[in-house]
Amino acid sequence: xxxxxxxxxxxxxxxxxxxxxxxxxxxxxxxxxxxxxxxxxxxxxxxxxxxxxxxxxxxxxxxxxxxxxxxxxxxxxxxxxxxxxxxxxxxxxxxxxxxxxxxxxxxxxxxxxxxxxxxxxxxxxxxxxxxxxxxxxxxxxxxxxxxxxxxxxxxxxxxxxxxxxxxxxxxxxxxxxxxxxxxxxxxxxxxxxxxxxxxxxxxxxxxxxxxxxxxxxxxxxxxxxxxxxxxxxxxxxxxxxxxxxxxxxxxxxxxxxxxxxxxxxxxxxxxxxxxxxxxxxxxxxxxxxxxxxxxxxxxxxxxxxxxxxxxxxxxxxxxxxxxxxxxxxxxxxxxxxxxxxx
Amino acid sequence: xxxxxxxxxxxxxxxxxxxxxxxxxxxxxxxxxxxxxxxxxxxxxxxxxxxxxxxxxxxxxxxxxxxxxxxxxxxxxxxx
Numbered sequence: 001x002x003x004x005x006x007x008x009x010x011x012x013x014x015x016x017x018x019x020x021x022x023x024x025x026x027x028x029x030x031x032x033x034x035x036x037x038x039x040x041x042x043x044x045x046x047x048x049x050x051x052x053x054x055x056x057x058x059x060x061x062x063x064x065x066x067x068x069x070x071x072x073x074x075x076x077x078x079x080x081x082x083x084x085x086x087x088x089x090x091x092x093x094x095x096x097x098x099x100x101x102x103x104x105x106x107x108x109x110x111x112x113x114x115x116x117x118x119x120x121x122x123x124x125x126x127x128x129x130x131x132x133x134x135x136x137x138x139x140x141x142x143x144x145x146x147x148x149x150x151x152x153x154x155x156x157x158x159x160x161x162x163x164x165x166x167x168x169x170x171x172x173x174x175x176x177x178x179x180x181x182x183x184x185x186x187x188x189x190x191x192x193x194x195x196x197x198x199x200x201x202x203x204x205x206x207x208x209x210x211x212x213x214x215x216x217x218x219x220x221x222x223x224x225x226x227x228x229x230x231x232x233x234x235x236x237x238x239x240x241x242x243x244x245x246x247x248x249x250x251x252x253x254x255x256x257x258x259x260x261x262x263x264x265x266x267x268x269x270x271x272x273x274x275x276x277x278x279x280x281x282x283x284x285x286x287x288x289x290x291x292x293x294x295x296x297x298x299x300x301x302x303x304x305x306x307x308x309x310x311x312x313x314x315x316x317x318x319x320x321x322x323x324x325x326x327x328x329x330x331x332x333x334x335x336x337x338x339x340x341x342x
Numbered sequence: 343x344x345x346x347x348x349x350x351x352x353x354x355x356x357x358x359x360x361x362x363x364x365x366x367x368x369x370x371x372x373x374x375x376x377x378x379x380x381x382x383x384x385x386x387x388x389x390x391x392x393x394x395x396x397x398x399x400x401x402x403x404x405x406x407x408x409x410x411x412x413x414x415x416x417x418x419x420x421x422x
Contacts, residue, residue: 080391080406112392112406114351114382119391191386215407313382 005206012210016066023062030055045241053236056150056278060228063146065217071142072216076209078106080116087125087133093173095129100168103136104161113310122191127184128176135327136168139302143224147277156290159338164298167330174326183319224274231278238282251288251296258292259335263328266299276300290342295335303327344374344422349385349405350394359394359408366414372422 033054034040040047083102087095113134120130140161149157251258269276280293308320315323346363350356360378367374379385379397388397392406396414398421409417 084391112353115385115393116391118382118386119389122386187383191383212407 008206008210019062019066023059026059026062027055030058049236049239049241052239053232056232056235057229060147060150060232060278061221061225063150064143064221064224064228067142067146068217068220069213072213073209075105075216076212078102080106080119083133084120084123084125087120087129089124090129091126091176093169095126096132096169096172096176099125099129099132099172100136100165103133103168104140104165106133106137113307114314117311117314118188118191121184121188126176127181128172128174130172131175131323132168132172135171135302136165138304138307139168139298140164141301143220143274144277144297144301147228147274151277151281152284160294160298163294163334164302167298167302167327167334171323171326171330175322178322180319180322183316183322185314185316188314227275228278231275235278235282238286242282242286244286248287251283251292258289259295259332259339262292262296262335263299263303263331266296267303267324267328268305269300289339291335291338291340294338295331298331298334299328302331344372344418345399346374346376346418347379347397348376348394349379349388349390349397351382351385352380353393355408356394359396362408362411362414363396366411366418370415370419372418374418 030051034047034051035042038047038050040050083106086102087099090098117130117134120133121127145157145161148160249255251262276297280297283296284290284293303324308324311320311323346367348356348360348363350359356378360376363376366372367376385393385395388395388402390402390405394408395405396403396409398418403417
């Protein structure tokens with residue numbers, strides 16, 4: 001290890017310690033802000049709504065900053081090329097499991113969905129395995145994980161990650177088992193990429209990895225800060241004003257139609273996790289059941305209309321509908337399962 | 343004469359890379375033609391799975407990220 005690398009690790013550790021101290025004092029500072037500075041009456045609706053926002057927003061942004069930085073560093077170890085190599089020619093269920101797990105850590109944005117899909121399919125990654133990757137990658141998203149942790153705690157994060165992985169594995173396996181290659185646009189199999197030299201990722205230094213982490217922070221926070229603010233503001237508003245139990249008839253566990261309805265509503269909604277999780281937290285607080293809310297959130301994140309439109313370039317409609325149907329069914333099973341357990 | 347191609351289907355990042363490349367080329371007064379490849383089939387010929395990508399004289403130099411202006415200038419002047 002290079003000498004300056006020790007200095008860099010020192011800086012990171014120092015940063016984490018400062019972060020922990022600030023994070024620890026967020027609640028007292030938020031209380032001080034609401035009670036002493038604004039002189040609001042504790043317990044009043046407006047005071048509690050303001051307190052919710054003043055505490056939750058910085059908390060979530062700090063969690064985002066920390067996690068995205070480290071996820072950004074971890075992702076420099078996983079390139080799409082390496083992932084593809086690991087998945088080539090894997091036909092059995094192992095391929096679906098690996099693809100789902102790699103989908104979580106491989107960097108991927110929806111505008112790269114097509115090149116990634118083509119790159120995988122052409123080099124011999126089976127269709128079902130490719131789909132496991134394409135489902136897991138947006139579904140298990142670091143922003144959603146942080147928000148769920150911040151608003152619900154780690155148990156919910158665990159449920160979310162494990163059920164998300166299971167859906168990605170099984171949906172991919174079903175798509176593979178149905179042998180739907182005939183619904184992939186035929187030209188897809190006719191491209192034969194020239195063999196380019198392998199990029200030398202071995203020479204990547206710690207400085208570059210940290211740069212990548214920092215770039216990820218700037219990019220993601222630059223994109224989501226406003227949605228997080230809006231989501232938490234809506235949450236804060238509902239927090240003080242919508243009566244407890246308001247959502248029971250619509251999204252409570254006794255309404256059998258609530259799960260499929262939430263999945264259907266979730267598909268056309270904006271695909272950003274940042275705005276939806278705070279709203280989901282309020283739905284639950286106001287009486288919506290966990291399974292229904294989880295199904296709604298997964299549908300918003302994993303089944304996005306813009307991505308379907310992009311994928312239409314390479315996939316025929318029956319395959320896209322199968323994809324929506326299989327993933328949607330998986331999400332509904334998760335919804336019913338959790339309504340039944342809790 | 344350097345032949346620079348920016349591969350990208352039209353996402354914001356791809357446009358950003360094109361703009362940056364034009365700026366750096368002008369600033370460092372490199373003699374180059376800059377073109378954009380937007381067709382997915384053509385992009386796949388370069389075996390690129392993450393856009394945007396930077397191709398110089400038919401070699402993929404960078405993919406999936408936007409370099410800083412300094413890094414890009416160093417890369418290009420090294421080739422020129």
